[in-house]
Amino acid sequence: MSEVEKLYEGKAKIVYATKDPDILLAYFKDDATAFNAQKRGQIQGKGEVNCQISAWLYQYLGEKGIPTHYIDQPEPTQMRVRAVKIIPLEVVVRNIAAGSLCRQTGLPLGQALTEPLVEFYLKNDELGDPLLTRDRIFALNIVTPGQLDRLKTLALEINQYLQEFFNACGITLVDFKLEFGLDRDQKLLLADEISPDTCRLWNRDESDPQKRVMDKDRFRLDLGQIEAAYQQVLQRVGETFTRQNAN
Ligand code: TMP
Secondary structure: OOOOOEEEEOOOEEEEEOOOOOEEEEEEOOEEEEOOOOEEEEOOOHHHHHHHHHHHHHHHHHHOOOOEOEEEEEEOOEEEEEOOEEOOEEEEEEEEOOHHHHHHHOOOOOOEEEEEEEEEEEOOHHHOOOEOOHHHHHHOOOOOHHHHHHHHHHHHHHHHHHHHHHHHOOEEEEEEEEEEEEOOOOOEEEEOOOOOOOEEEEEOOOOOOOOOEOOOHHHHOOOOOHHHHHHHHHHHHHHHHHHHHHO
16 A cells, blocks of 8 residues: 555544545544544554444445445445545434433433434544534525435445344444535535444343443443454444345
8 A cells, every 4th residue: 555645543543545536435434532632542453443434334225225435345444535625524323322412411211212313423633523504604605405305315325234233233322423525516415334333233132231332432432342242243234234144
């Protein structure tokens, strides 16, 4: 990778240019951060696990008709993706109350939401990724009303498909964060990653509120057994993906 240009280094990934301007290479790191990088560490093998899980989930979603940036996975920690301009919104979908929703609204942890909740946060570390309103999104000129409606529709569709998939893995999809980008033709594509870093995933075989956690909350909340939990998600997602593709 030495002869290719590094375009961007984020907290969990590095993005490189390739000879083709429409194709980028994303390298997934073992580095982990939480609370806007106030907590830092490493999760051994995370780059490979998250790259592989994301690759399977993008292929699954692509087969369902969701437009994604995924092309292929040339190495265990590398993904070739379509070049997009990332929209600076973190699109969060919640099925069950957890995390900042509980902190900010007082809803009890684990309460099922009657309807999936779609929220938009500003992707800006300096400002601490604040929760936005629809009108703030337009005031900031981030997307048009039509694009925002399309983002919400896509996020809800992706939630349906991911819930079906994770149910088949014996995992409850509590909530997750998506990012989208626009390609050269202004086509909206699902981008970034979908992994235990960006989802809350609860093991349906466990009722204990700490033992059931299979995602980055193990790191955020110092619950231990982080690598084992990520490996368990990798194994279950791989088995489900293989089973579904054999049918
Ligand atoms: P939250 O409850 O902390 O707002 O997180 C909601 C979901 O979004 C959860 O699945 C974790 C994910 N997330 C990210 O992927 N990146 C982030 O920076 C944050 C804050 C949350």
